Amino acid sequence: MCGIIGVAKRRGNAVAEVLEGLKRLEYRGYDSAGLSVLSGGAIATVKRGGRVSGLEEGAAALSGGVAIGHTRWATHGEPSDQNAHPHTSGAFSIVHNGIIENFAELKAELLADGAEFLSQTDSEVIVKLIDKYYKGDALSAVAKAVERLKGSYALAVLCRDFDGIIAVKYKSPVVVGFSESGVTLCSDVPALPAEVTSVCVPEDGDFAVITAQSARFYNSSLTPVMRVRRPVFLDQFNSGLGCYAHYMIKEIHETQRTVRETCEGFFRTVDVKRLSEYVRGADRIIMTGCGTAYNAGLAARRFFSDRCGVFCQVEIASELRYFPPRVTPATLVLAISQSGETADTVEAVQELKKAGARVVAVTNCGYSAITRVAHMVVPVCAGAEVCVAATKSYTGQLAALYLISKLSCDVFDAQSELLSVCPRIGEVVKGAERAKEIAALCAQSKAVFFLGRGIDYAVAVEASLKLKEVSYVFSDGYPAGELKHGTLALVDENTLSVFVICDEALAEKCLNAASQIASRKGKVAVITCLDGVAEKLKGTATVWKIPDSPLNLSPFSSAVALQLVAYHAAIILGRDPDKPRNLAKSVTVE
Ligand code: AGP
Numbered sequence: 001m002c003g004i005i006g007v008a009k010r011r012g013n014a015v016a017e018v019l020e021g022l023k024r025l026e027y028r029g030y031d032s033a034g035l036s037v038l039s040g041g042a043i044a045t046v047k048r049g050g051r052v053s054g055l056e057e058g059a060a061a062l063s064g065g066v067a068i069g070h071t072r073w074a075t076h077g078e079p080s081d082q083n084a085h086p087h088t089s090g091a092f093s094i095v096h097n098g099i100i101e102n103f104a105e106l107k108a109e110l111l112a113d114g115a116e117f118l119s120q121t122d123s124e125v126i127v128k129l130i131d132k133y134y135k136g137d138a139l140s141a142v143a144k145a146v147e148r149l150k151g152s153y154a155l156a157v158l159c160r161d162f163d164g165i166i167a168v169k170y171k172s173p174v175v176v177g178f179s180e181s182g183v184t185l186c187s188d189v190p191a192l193p194a195e196v197t198s199v200c201v202p203e204d205g206d207f208a209v210i211t212a213q214s215a216r217f218y219n220s221s222l223t224p225v226m227r228v229r230r231p232v233f234l235d236q237f238n239s240g241l242g243c244y245a246h247y248m249i250k251e252i253h254e255t256q257r258t259v260r261e262t263c264e265g266f267f268r269t270v271d272v273k274r275l276s277e278y279v280r281g282a283d284r285i286i287m288t289g290c291g292t293a294y295n296a297g298l299a300a301r302r303f304f305s306d307r308c309g310v311f312c313q314v315e316i317a318s319e320l321r322y323f324p325p326r327v328t329p330a331t332l333v334l335a336i337s338q339s340g341e342t343a344d345t346v347e348a349v350q351e352l353k354k355a356g357a358r359v360v361a362v363t364n365c366g367y368s369a370i371t372r373v374a375h376m377v378v379p380v381c382a383g384a385e386v387c388v389a390a391t392k393s394y395t396g397q398l399a400a401l402y403l404i405s406k407l408s409c410d411v412f413d414a415q416s417e418l419l420s421v422c423p424r425i426g427e428v429v430k431g432a433e434r435a436k437e438i439a440a441l442c443a444q445s446k447a448v449f450f451l452g453r454g455i456d457y458a459v460a461v462e463a464s465l466k467l468k469e470v471s472y473v474f475s476d477g478y479p480a481g482e483l484k485h486g487t488l489a490l491v492d493e494n495t496l497s498v499f500v501i502c503d504e505a506l507a508e509k510c511l512n513a514a515s516q517i518a519s520r521k522g523k524v525a526v527i528t529c530l531d532g533v534a535e536k537l538k539g540t541a542t543v544w545k546i547p548d549s550p551l552n553l554s555p556f557s558s559a560v561a562l563q564l565v566a567y568h569a570a571i572i573l574g575r576d577p578d579k580p581r582n583l584a585k586s587v588t589v590e
Helices: 014-028 054-059 104-112 123-132 138-147 247-253 255-268 273-279 291-307 344-355 369-373 393-408 411-419 422-428 432-444 453-469 481-483 504-518 551-573
Strands: 003-009 030-040 042-049 066-072 087-089 092-100 152-158 161-171 175-179 180-187 198-202 207-210 216-217 227-232 282-287 312-316 331-337 359-365 374-377 449-454 475-479 497-502 523-528 542-545
Touching: 003 014, 003 092, 003 152, 003 161, 014 030, 014 054, 014 180, 030 054, 030 092, 042 054, 042 092, 066 152, 066 161, 087 123, 092 123, 104 123, 104 273, 104 374, 123 138, 123 152, 138 152, 138 161, 138 207, 180 207, 247 255, 247 393, 247 551, 255 374, 255 393, 255 411, 255 422, 255 551, 273 359, 273 374, 273 393, 282 291, 282 344, 291 312, 291 331, 291 393, 291 453, 291 551, 312 331, 331 344, 331 369, 331 393, 344 359, 344 369, 359 369, 359 393, 374 393, 393 411, 393 551, 411 422, 422 551, 432 453, 432 497, 432 523, 432 542, 432 551, 449 453, 449 481, 449 504, 453 475, 453 497, 453 551, 481 504, 497 504, 497 551, 504 523
Parallel strands: 282 312, 282 331, 331 359, 359 374, 449 475, 449 497, 497 523, 523 542
Antiparallel strands: 003 066, 003 180, 030 042, 030 066, 087 092, 092 152, 152 161, 161 207, 175 180, 175 198, 198 227, 207 216
16 A cells, blocks of 8 residues: 655666656555655655656656655545645655554644644654754654654655665565666565666664665664665566556466466475475464455365365454464464555464464565565465456465465375366456456446355355456355345346356256346356356356366366456446556555
8 A cells, every 4th residue: 555666876867767666556556646856955846646647747857866756545635636745844755655643643743833734644744753853864863753653654755965765664565676777665576677686675663774876774773784685586577568458357367377387386485395294283274364365265265175174264364363263383374465565464464473373474475574474485476466456366376275285185186286277267268258248247237246155155255356346336245055045135137146156066056046036037147167057047147158177176267257257347337457446456554
């Protein structure tokens, strides 16, 4: 939530690089954007409500070797020019990601001192405090100011008297990247420029003093500290849209590659022996995450219940954090997060780790906060996922969790079984016409219900999230058996019910439910990998027959089919599927 960037260049103009970085960071928020540049001992700022592209005209006249930028997801104050970052005061300009919980009390104190505020943001108090404490030493002033803050903050600070950037990290993410041309700080690794060859990840409480030549790190008492510099290869993260109209459809098409690379990454990087000891020795498995990551856990629970014989539960991280179950040193927590930065998930697993559980992070971002909490990391190798709606990362999470679940059995089988999903996914992505047909029904409906039983129910819940997120059509996902316990009352000719039917043992029951809906004039669509469903529902439902699949592997293709439906519904309704209103990709605040 909110992206920050700071660039200190040896030669040339940092403004263009900040603008490019902000475009890469836009998935973290896109309510407003701004940048400040230092040139000849003066700071110039341009900021606007709206997207980063709106800055380009104002920024064209600016240049300088050191600049900071921000793209915002509003927490305090509406998206507007005034509330956009950077915020400035006296010699300083700052960008902030996080939340200052005690801003009201600090603001009252600063107002009593005679300070004037131009925005409704919590962030503006930070720059006012820094300015208040400034006596010629910028680092000390920043340190004194952050001592007063409660909450979370990743800050980049420009001071007109210092040819560099001061950064601070506490609970919000920041990385520092190094390249031939200088030093870049950024909210996360995938948004760094491609020429960056190594990164340092500051710890909570760290300050970084960044110039075009170097970055020096200090702990919260301003004692110099060493932070490990690790190599990175960023080309894969910055591949752009290519021939696709949107990242959502591009990323859906990258699903097969994600499954293959996740499988390869698992056997290349994971200590399989140690992980199987965790799985086999577990007294129970708790999977946790938010949104789509939670939904991946819902589907994966079926993998574990079939194979491990160990009790497995799935919990929403924001709930788990405040109502933690009792754990033992043998409890295995699988923390699922694409970004690895979701505050609710990171905090929840921190609690469970403190209580003694083993934590394994299943994540797409190797340098993220969750990897620093976990005892072990299982990589999801989806590459950068730019679209706010998670698509290939969901399937990548399923792949990683499938492999983990198989550790109690014969893991070598698992690899070939898992890779067998790729040609089926390939067939599904060719089915655009079917997807468009069902998408058109979604777009015409006042509500869309997704139903399934067993593992199909888990897919239905994710399909519902995807549709509502990118098309803004109201939808709900629930177990098909619940229909007659209440939801049937909502069915009429303006609603669509989409069934996922891949479990042969439960198919008849779902078909009955579909008939009950059709006889009440509700529209029905079905995604199925079973033969004969279309014939049984002839004349009453739109049926998309996807390739046959073993039950536990069916979510890999049924979920992709439903992602395509959501994408096309968004396009029919004229939405931007990559940047849905009010959302951001990394939810780093509670
Ligand atoms: C899904 O399309 C959403 N973008 C959202 O639900 C997301 O999955 C959730 O915020 C969790 O994010 P994470 O995987 O980065 O932790």
